[in-house]
Amino acid sequence: MRLRRLFLLLLCGLRAEIQEQDVRAMVGSDVRLGCTYPEGGSFDLNDLFVYWQIPVPGKPNTNSVVTYHLPENSSAGHSDSHYRDRAWLSPDRMRQGDFSLQLRNVTPQDEQKFNCLVFRKSLELKKILEVVVTLHVAANYSMPVVSGPSQDEELTFTCKSVNGYPRPNVYWINKTDNSLLDEALQNSTVSLNARGLYDVVSVLRVRRSPSVNVGCCIENVLLHQNLTSGQPEMFAGDKRSVTDGPAHDTLEAGNKPVFSVLGVLVVAVAVAAGWLCRHRCPHRSHAELV
Incomplete structure (x- = not known):
């Protein structure tokens, strides 16, 4: 009472x-x-x-x-x-x-x-x-990781990032000129996990081209933070599995990935990742891969 x-x-x-x-x-x-x-x-x-x-x-x-x-x-x-x-x-x-x-x-x-x-x-x-x-x-999103492309009539890339908050903005980038790809080319799914944080999976489908260079960007507006993946290597065979962690640099078609840890390469990747995290994803202009 x-x-x-x-x-x-x-x-x-x-x-x-x-x-x-x-x-x-x-x-x-x-x-x-x-x-x-x-x-x-x-x-x-x-x-x-x-x-x-x-x-x-x-x-x-x-x-x-x-x-x-x-x-x-x-x-x-x-x-x-x-x-x-x-x-x-x-x-x-x-x-x-x-x-x-x-x-x-x-x-x-x-x-x-x-x-x-x-x-x-x-x-x-x-x-x-x-x-x-x-x-x-x-909450910080994990560094987005891109897998693919699949070997179909069109190229399919998949981007994954997890355990972030609030709900993110997802962009795919034509890294040749750093412009945004048309949102109609992507299909993004954002869901809450058991921790109450957001996981995002985005699928990009583009026409096959001799030279494809794309990246996936996860934007956390509250933290003024943008995380951009690197280009996955081109390969033949089954689709890569999606793993957590920073993406590797692009390798030319036909080259095998190099897994040895080189001090100079680690420093270069760290500097590049830091530069990307301090800059917003590109906006306004849209580009379509041909």
């Missing part, structure tokens, strides 16, 4: 000026969601009601409490099981007016708005602070 009455305070309390923040965090990292009383001062924990809550999907005007502090409580409690043992408040910091939420091991499901509410018991449960923190979550 007491907890129910306290929840009603969240709806009926006098409104304070609402502060808004945007925070970014990588999947698996720890993050601090700020909620600090702007006028400073010291606080008695027995005079404070502190709540961190999130909206319940599909239920307008309904919230779930992430963690909270009540007067005369020695530690904060939790309402939402998803945040048990992952979210906490610091009593020492709350005494100094810092009601920030510490969130451990960020997941894609944490990408949402968190609402911090602070009431003072001695002021007849007046709301003294409200902060809305929007948490944006990101």
Whole structure:
């Protein structure tokens, strides 16, 4: 009954000026969601009601409490099981007016708005602070790997990249002039895996040509990151299997892949990969392989 009455305070309390923040965090990292009383001062924990809550999907005007502090409580409690043992408040910091939420091991499901509410018991449960923190979550995609081409009437290439967030943009590039290939030539499938991260598989089909040089680019808009594959070697026989890891440099038709680790080659590939990751995929112009 007491907890129910306290929840009603969240709806009926006098409104304070609402502060808004945007925070970014990588999947698996720890993050601090700020909620600090702007006028400073010291606080008695027995005079404070502190709540961190999130909206319940599909239920307008309904919230779930992430963690909270009540007067005369020695530690904060939790309402939402998803945040048990992952979210906490610091009593020492709350005494100094810092009601920030510490969130451990960020997941894609944490990408949402968190609402911090602070009431003072001695002021007849007046709301003294409200902060809305929007948490944006990101994860690096693996380096895209291209397999193929198949030996059919048309050339078919397959690009794979996994374990990224948020949903990516996928481009195929004519590396001869660094222009985008027509999107009608590609078919991309993006799906969520068991970790809540995105996997992408993109298939490109182009007309057979004496010289084909294509690359696959995975763009993570939130991280301002672009990962571009190298051209797979041309070969005869069955289609290559898709493996995780950086693609090898292009080899001329008929040449066999060289698997020995050469120091100079490793440095060259690393420099090239770094340059590509710092530049956006080409846009606007489209090219078609002939």
